[in-house]
Amino acid sequence: MKQENVNTKLNYYEVLDVKENATRKEIVDGYQKAKAVYSKDSMALYSLYSDDDSNNMLNLIEEAYQVLINPQRRDLYNKEHNISGHRSVVNIFFDKPGEMKRAFIETPNFKKATSEYDSDHHEINKPAFRAYVSISKQEMGLSPPEYKDDDKMDEKIKTEEVFKGDFFAEIRKYKNIPLGYVSNRTKIAIYHIEALEREDYPSLPVRVYVMGFVKAYAKLLGLDAAKACKAYMERYDKVHV
Amino acid sequence: MSITAKDYKKIWAVGGGKGGVGKTLIAANLGIMLARDAQKKVVLVDLDLGGANLHTCLGVDIPKLTLSDFMQRDVDSLESVVVETPIKNLGLISGAQDVLNIANIKHMQKQRFLSKLSELGADYVILDLGAGTSFNTLDFFLASELGIITLVPEPTSIENVYRFIKSAFYRKLKMIESSMHIKKMVDNIMDQRVQNGINTPADLLAKISDVDPVIGKRIKEEMSTFAPGLIINMVRSQTDIELGAAVSSVCRKYFGIETELLGYIEYDNSVWQSVRKKTPLLIEFPNSKLVSNFNKIFKRLAGPDVNITEYSL
Numbered sequence: 264m265k266q267e268n269v270n271t272k273l274n275y276y277e278v279l280d281v282k283e284n285a286t287r288k289e290i291v292d293g294y295q296k297a298k299a300v301y302s303k304d305s306m307a308l309y310s311l312y313s314d315d316d317s318n319n320m321l322n323l324i325e326e327a328y329q330v331l332i333n334p335q336r337r338d339l340y341n342k343e344h345n346i347s348g349h350r351s352v353v354n355i356f357f358d359k360p361g362e363m364k365r366a367f368i369e370t371p372n373f374k375k376a377t378s379e380y381d382s383d384h385h386e387i388n389k390p391a392f393r394a395y396v397s398i399s400k401q402e403m404g405l406s407p408p409e410y411k412d413d414d415k416m417d418e419k420i421k422t423e424e425v426f427k428g429d430f431f432a433e434i435r436k437y438k439n440i441p442l443g444y445v446s447n448r449t450k451i452a453i454y455h456i457e458a459l460e461r462e463d464y465p466s467l468p469v470r471v472y473v474m475g476f477v478k479a480y481a482k483l484l485g486l487d488a489a490k491a492c493k494a495y496m497e498r499y500d501k502v503h504v
Numbered sequence: 505m506s507i508t509a510k511d512y513k514k515i516w517a518v519g520g521g522k523g524g525v526g527k528t529l530i531a532a533n534l535g536i537m538l539a540r541d542a543q544k545k546v547v548l549v550d551l552d553l554g555g556a557n558l559h560t561c562l563g564v565d566i567p568k569l570t571l572s573d574f575m576q577r578d579v580d581s582l583e584s585v586v587v588e589t590p591i592k593n594l595g596l597i598s599g600a601q602d603v604l605n606i607a608n609i610k611h612m613q614k615q616r617f618l619s620k621l622s623e624l625g626a627d628y629v630i631l632d633l634g635a636g637t638s639f640n641t642l643d644f645f646l647a648s649e650l651g652i653i654t655l656v657p658e659p660t661s662i663e664n665v666y667r668f669i670k671s672a673f674y675r676k677l678k679m680i681e682s683s684m685h686i687k688k689m690v691d692n693i694m695d696q697r698v699q700n701g702i703n704t705p706a707d708l709l710a711k712i713s714d715v716d717p718v719i720g721k722r723i724k725e726e727m728s729t730f731a732p733g734l735i736i737n738m739v740r741s742q743t744d745i746e747l748g749a750a751v752s753s754v755c756r757k758y759f760g761i762e763t764e765l766l767g768y769i770e771y772d773n774s775v776w777q778s779v780r781k782k783t784p785l786l787i788e789f790p791n792s793k794l795v796s797n798f799n800k801i802f803k804r805l806a807g808p809d810v811n812i813t814e815y816s817l
Binding site (some may be wrong): 311 | 662703706707742750751753754756
């Protein structure tokens with residue numbers, strides 16, 4: 264028999280004590296606070312909530328968190344519950360309104376925007392957008408993108424000796440990997456990855472970092488990291504003193 | 505020094521269910537701050553009838569004329585039972601005559617008192633309520649424009665605070681019921697509370713909305729005026745401070761009411777020392793950390809529009 268528990272009428276936002284347009288951070292904070300408030304030994308529950316009530320509430324808090332922290336599930340929940348928003352996609356990622364607006368104007372549609380970005384549209388190559396891409400890729404679970412195998416390209420990867428910046432870019436595009444994904448996995452800022460691809464040495468940090476960047480990037484692309492680093496740095500040392 | 509119409513709340517009540525949690529201390533010191541630091545004309549009213557000692561906290565002898573003289577129509581004007589205190593601009597209506605008990609004030613007496621309150625030539629009136637949840641205490645709390653609930657980080661206090669809020673909630677709902685003629689409807693819902701899955705006051709309001717969305721909306725609007733402020737007293741740790749937010753969250757979920765966290769007051773020996781000396785804390789220990797606690801609370805209550813002239817010795 265299903266027992267009617269306390270607070271079945273609260274929506275998930277009310278459960279976590281957050282606003283409907285709460286950012287990701289606010290949701291995490293709300294979740295942690297709510298868990299503390301409704302734990303069995305919480306003094307704030309004294310005389311109002313039984314142990315069962317407290318358990319039910321904790322389950323509800325967990326349920327609410329699992330939905331709201333996931334952008335897709337949150338969007339779906341908002342739609343089902345008539346909660347005005349589609350804002351959520353943006354609001355999870357941006358705390359500052361200006362940032363949010365810029366990103367939103369430039370990226371009316373997340374998927375379209377990311378694919379545009381990958382085909383290197385420079386007008387959307389702005390910091391706010393970068394943040395958008397990088398965080399959203401993280402949101403997507405960091406799974407590597409899919410791509411079509413091409414024997415010619417695979418052969419090229421195997422036999423490559425020069426490892427120029429545009430070769431990195433070529434492989435990245437072949438493997439269908441967005442810059443944001445690279446940045447997230449390697450922890451290299453997007454503008455550094457771009458500089459690396461352009462061989463724009465003055466825009467890169469000191470040598471030792473560049474070495475680390477090239478190795479990490481090459482490894483991510485499935486290249487021979489040591490070989491790639493050696494070739495890249497030889498060229499670097501000739502030009503950049 | 506002007507106060508905007510929106511923020512202007514003239515009558516404050518300090519309650520909280522349990523005895524010994526600092527209601528009188530808070531009422532007295534807020535009164536002093538309003539009078540001394542914001543230069544407002546303030547009258548403190550001791551409604552802890554049967555246990556009145558606000559006069560002692562302020563260092564005033566038992567006045568000749570007290571609230572009971574007004575209630576029993578010995579005197580006509582409420583103004584005439586206001587006595588002076590050592591603090592400029594701060595008047596006191598004492599409750600220190602035990603012929604009068606909070607439980608046996610008649611409805612008419614209460615109405616007469618409340619209507620005369622607004623006629624007092626004061627910028628602010630602060631009601632110091634006693635412990636317990638008698639109808640009269642609840643009515644004074646609900647009639648005030650700002651209700652302040654005091655609690656200490658102890659289960660006994662928490663229990664009494666919830667009991668107080670619950671009693672005030674249903675008292676308020678009763679008033680709304682009779683003014684909206686929906687007593688029958690609410691009674692029907694409550695008769696079948698188990699079938700209706702009603703465990704909390706918040707559930708009840710939700711159920712009323714299900715049955716009649718228009719009435720539900722109006723009740724919620726009326727209920728939204730019941731938004732007490734919370735002050736946590738005798739705080740000893742960060743956990744104690746956080747109890748305020750926790751209680752606030754529980755109030756929202758359980759009662760469906762919003763509360764405002766006004767601040768906290770640290771545990772400090774200077775409190776009982778000042779009580780022993782029968783001198784208000786702010787006067788006796790102007791450098792105590794409690795003073796800065798009170799300052800924070802006061803700034804939140806008074807809002808940015810009240811100029812506070814810093815007090816110096």
